[in-house]
Amino acid sequence: MKANIVLLPGDGIGPEVVSAAVQVLEAVGQHYDHKFVFTEYLIGGSAIDKTGNPLPEETLQACRSADAVLLGAVGGPKWDDPRASVRPEQGLLGLRKGLGVFANLRPVRVHPALIEASPIKSDRLLGVDLIVVRELTGGLYFGQPKKRDWVDGQQRAVDTLEYTENEIERIVDLAFRLARQRRRKVSSVDKANVLESSRLWREVANRVAQRYPDVTLEHVLVDTAAMRLVSVPQSFDVIVTENMFGDILTDEAAVLAGSMGMLPSASLNGQYGGLYEPIHGSAPDIAGQGIANPIGTILSAAMLLRYSLGLEQEARAIEKAVDQAITEGARTRDLGGSLTTTAMTQAIIERLD
Ligand SMILES: NC(=O)C1=CN([C@@H]2O[C@H](COP(=O)(O)OP(=O)(O)OC[C@H]3O[C@@H](n4cnc5c(N)ncnc54)[C@H](O)[C@@H]3O)[C@@H](O)[C@H]2O)C=CC1
Ligand SMILES: CC(C)CC(=O)C(=O)O
Ligand SMILES: [Mg+2]
DSSP: OEEEEEEEEESTTHHHHHHHHHHHHHHHHHHHTOEEEEEEOOOHHHHHHHHSOSSOHHHHHHHHHSSEEEEEEOOOGGGOOTTOSOOHHHHHHHHHHHHTOOEEEEEEEOOGGGGGGSSSOGGGTTTOEEEEEEEOSSGGGTEEEEEEEEETTEEEEEEEOOOOHHHHHHHHHHHHHHHHTTTSEEEEEEOTTTOHHHHHHHHHHHHHHTTOTTSEEEEEEHHHHHHHHHHOGGGOSEEEEOHHHHHHHHHHHHHHHTOGGGOOOEEEOSSSOOEEOOSSOOOTTTTTTTOOOOHHHHHHHHHHHHHTTOOHHHHHHHHHHHHHHHHTTOOBGGGTSOBOHHHHHHHHHHTOO
8 A cells, every 4th residue: 555654753852763663664564565655844843943833834734634644752942941932842732733633542551571670569560451542632731711911910820621522522432432442441530529621521421431331431530540550550441531631641651661762642533644653752861862762653653554544464563573572672771771772673673574
């Protein structure tokens, strides 16, 4: 098959990990006789530097016409001035909104050989296999008003957490559908003891659950969920939650998997091709050193093959090669080893069937 894939390397380690994933996709393309056409566009801080805009119109249009989009990360200290009117992160938020990708799937699997890389006790990590379904185009990151103003002679900052029933319904429904393909358990995470938006979330989740009598629904307060994630992570199958809660809980979940560099994601809505990115940021502390762990981005490329191109066998080949490389001891520095990004990528490519 032929597919047009837009690449958005972005900032910091973004270009390093995207280049690694492209090498893996090219190897898969050669092996299975597919033609992946890659075209690179600007986003984030590098786009601000070249165009003044963190999401140039050309980038958004290219992403809308592509079969899929693979993104590295955006942001970094260079663009962190709090008085700046444009920020790299606005480019990513604008892209997610512009593509309408409301469903962000973040699978978390713990490789048995990496249990010793995690600070959490080993018996708690065995067999952890959960997926966080994070709402991605609403909630606290997008609600209006979002502003600074002056009240009684001092500055005030306002962010708004808002959801409509439809926005909640479509993400919770997706979580239930996913649960049917897994262990049939949905944990809906909210803060319903405090937030009105969470009380609506709970009501809608209960309503959706009636359509899935074969799936168990539990409601978990987000603070308890954060605790359970490290104490009894095996108790989760599908977690569905608000945008910011999902953002925070998945960084925590990365600790289970051994490193921020391990976790992939897919952002979908069924209309455009889908947006694929590791869950980590631009990691300015290690950028440019060639030591970033490329696995989160490589596994995101596997999700791209599965969800946007329907290439299940090829997706599994990548996942298997990653598993095998880890089993056989391949480790970047974040996992306690010394492989460079390039060497880790090569170790994975060598193990592709
Ligand atoms: N999706 C995106 O583009 C995101 C962008 N950011 C932006 O990234 C910048 C840095 O944010 P941080 O809070 O430092 O979060 P970060 O996720 O970039 O880094 C946190 C820690 O994890 C390590 N790390 C992350 N990815 C790694 C990888 N692939 N291999 C090895 N180690 C890795 C970093 O070295 C750092 O110690 C900020 O400007 C932030 O706004 C943050 C999160 C997501
Ligand atoms: C806009 C991003 C910086 C938010 C984030 O941390 C993420 O999506 O994981
Ligand atoms: Mg995040």
